[in-house]
Amino acid sequence: MWETFLNAVALMLVLEGMLPFLSPQTWREAFKKMTEINDSQIRFIGLTSMLIGLALLLIVS
Secondary structure: OHHHHHHHHHHHHHHHHHHHHHOHHHHHHHHHHHHHOOHHHHHHHHHHHHHHHHHHHHHHO
8 A cells, every 4th residue: 555655646746846847937937826826716726636636536446
């Protein structure tokens, strides 16, 4: 189980690192925009992301 978990974390880090590596300026602009939105919008984005991830896990598993 730990191997699967660590594989998932490693894949997440690879995916998260792609945009800053490939296009640092775009990443910087996106990050600046993220700091300007309010907490409820950030929570909605987080919830949506978690639900999509959960749905993908249920579909794949």
